[in-house]
Amino acid sequence: MGKFLVVDDSLTMRRIVVNALKTQGFENVIEASDGKDAVAKVLSEGAQFVITDWNMPEMNGLELAKWLRTNPQYENIPILMITTRGNKDDVIEAMKARVNNYIVKPFTPQGLKEKIDQILKTVELKSA
Amino acid sequence: MDNSIMRSPQIPEGQFPRDNDAGSLKDFIHLLHEIVPLLENVRNSIEESSHRIPKASKQLSKVTQETEDATVEILNVLEGMTSRISGAEAQLQRLKEIIQGSRDSAKKMTERLSSGSSEELSSTELTALVVNECLSGIETSDAIPSIEDVLRKTKEDSMNIAMALQVQDIASQQIASVAHTIESVEVQLVRALNRFENGSAGDIANDNAEELAAAARVFDVEARYGGSEERQDIADEIVKQFSNNK
Numbered sequence: 125m126g127k128f129l130v131v132d133d134s135l136t137m138r139r140i141v142v143n144a145l146k147t148q149g150f151e152n153v154i155e156a157s158d159g160k161d162a163v164a165k166v167l168s169e170g171a172q173f174v175i176t177d178w179n180m181p182e183m184n185g186l187e188l189a190k191w192l193r194t195n196p197q198y199e200n201i202p203i204l205m206i207t208t209r210g211n212k213d214d215v216i217e218a219m220k221a222r223v224n225n226y227i228v229k230p231f232t233p234q235g236l237k238e239k240i241d242q243i244l245k246t247v248e249l250k251s252a
Numbered sequence: 253m254d255n256s257i258m259r260s261p262q263i264p265e266g267q268f269p270r271d272n273d274a275g276s277l278k279d280f281i282h283l284l285h286e287i288v289p290l291l292e293n294v295r296n297s298i299e300e301s302s303h304r305i306p307k308a309s310k311q312l313s314k315v316t317q318e319t320e321d322a323t324v325e326i327l328n329v330l331e332g333m334t335s336r337i338s339g340a341e342a343q344l345q346r347l348k349e350i351i352q353g354s355r356d357s358a359k360k361m362t363e364r365l366s367s368g369s370s371e372e373l374s375s376t377e378l379t380a381l382v383v384n385e386c387l388s389g390i391e392t393s394d395a396i397p398s399i400e401d402v403l404r405k406t407k408e409d410s411m412n413i414a415m416a417l418q419v420q421d422i423a424s425q426q427i428a429s430v431a432h433t434i435e436s437v438e439v440q441l442v443r444a445l446n447r448f449e450n451g452s453a454g455d456i457a458n459d460n461a462e463e464l465a466a467a468a469r470v471f472d473v474e475a476r477y478g479g480s481e482e483r484q485d486i487a488d489e490i491v492k493q494f495s496n497n498k
Contacts, residue, residue, distance in 0.1 A: 133470065134421040136323045140414055143331065147411065179425070179472050208422055208475035210483030212490065219494040226491055228483045229475075230418035233411060235484070246495075 125244070126172030128153045131162040131188065132206075133180040137229075141175060141206065144233045148240075159183025163191060166198060173240075178207035178218070189221040200250075202243045206231060295448050298441050305438040312431045316424040323420040330410045337407045344399060351387045358384030418477075425475035432471070435464055 128150055132138045138155050145153050154169055156162035158180040165171065174192065176185040183191070185205055192198040203223040207214070210228040218226055224246070225239045361381050390396070 132421075134320070134424065136320055136327070136417060137421045139324065139327050140418060143327075143334075143414060144411075147334075179470055181466075181470050184469055208425060208472045210480065210487060211474070212486055215487045215490040219490060226487045228480045228487055229422060230415065230477060230480055232415060 125150055126152065127170060128173045128175060129156060129162060129165055129171035130154070131156045131159065131174065131176040131180070131185065133158050133177065137177065137206075141236070144236050145175075147233060148237050150240075159185060159188035159191070162188050166192070166201075171201065173202045173204070173243075175204045175206060178205060178209050178214070186218060186221050189218070189223050193222045200247075202247055204239055204243060206236075291448075295445065298445050298448075302438055302441040302445060305434055305441070309431045309434055309438075312427050312434075316427050319420050320424065323417050326417060327414060330414045333410045334407055337403050337410070341400070341403050341407075344396065344403070348391075348396060351391045354380075354384045354387050355391065358388065422475045422477050425471040428467075428471035429473050429475070432464065432468055435467070439464060 128145055130138050130141045130145070130153060132141065132155075138157075142153050142155065154165055154171065156165045159176070160182040162174070162176065163183070166174075174188070176188055178185040185207065189203050189205070192201055192203065204225050204227065205218050205223045206227040206229060207218075208229045209215075215226050224243045227235060227239055358381055361377060361384075365381075
């Protein structure tokens with residue numbers, strides 16, 4: 125698997141997600157503190173998988189997802205949203221913005237692995 | 253006798269009889285005397301509250317920062333623990349390989365002994381044979397599996413503690429939501445003060461309102477630590493529906 129980009133304005137959450145990824149063998153991980161920072165990192169360093177929070181300053185996770193999907197170079201990049209927002213309407217809004225999967229905080233390492241595996245399986249099937 | 257002289261004079265609506273004018277004015281002035289200090293008190297209270305609110309908001313922000321700092325410290329300790337446990341697991345694995353290697357050698361030597369060529373074994377080889385027999389005892393005991401189990405469980409526990417620290421992010425969103433409410437009250441108080449002093453809400457209050465709207469992007473008003481399983485089930489169902497419709 126290529127490079128993961130973890131986007132969250134909470135340093136605590138970034139550390140937790142990065143550690144969970146590394147425990148599962150995903151060593152290549154970079155971080156961004158909000159959507160705007162994430163766009164800069166995608167453009168300068170590239171990423172093959174984006175894990176993003178929703179509520180963030182400057183540019184939120186939903187806006188980041190929309191930016192990625194409207195940019196031909198990144199329109200197929202897998203996006204996993206990890207957020208405290210667990211209302212039905214929120215999930216529908218995120219899915220309409222074409223995120224690949226959705227995790228409600230607090231998450232478990234097993235839950236994270238399950239969602240990543242599901243996304244990677246779908247991406248593999250599409251590219252096969 | 254002219255009846256019209258005996259009738260009460262017609263008083264236009266909204267006007268007091270002239271005889272009562274002086275008394276009413278007196279009452280009105282008396283009322284003003286009472287109201288003005290009251291309004292002054294209200295104005296002072298609003299002013300005082302509007303000065304206290306930024307301080308309260310700053311204190312909440314400090315609480316968030318300090319809990320984040322403490323959480324990062326805990327995460328550092330946990331990461332150090334996990335790393336040391338991984339190191340111990342690797343060493344234990346190495347030990348198991350050494351024991352296995354020694355046992356393989358012992359097995360070969362035992363075969364040579366049983367084939368009647370024991371005289372060919374040197375004293376060093378015989379010593380090694382005895383040591384290896386001891387090692388086989390270690391290997392067949394439950395000491396190593398027990399240590400492995402303890403290390404695995406400790407690693408899982410440290411991971412679970414790290415995951416539970418997500419509460420810091422969720423609590424900080426709840427605190428941000430409270431701070432936002434307090435700051436919204438401040439905006440209203442500033443508006444009230446401006447109205448008292450200038451007769452209009454003023455630009456400062458409008459600027460603050462814009463800042464508040466921007467700040468509201470950072471947190472989820474409904475952020476909570478418990479009940480994520482049910483909400484995750486709902487999210488999974490929606491994700492499934494969208495995936496099936498593709």
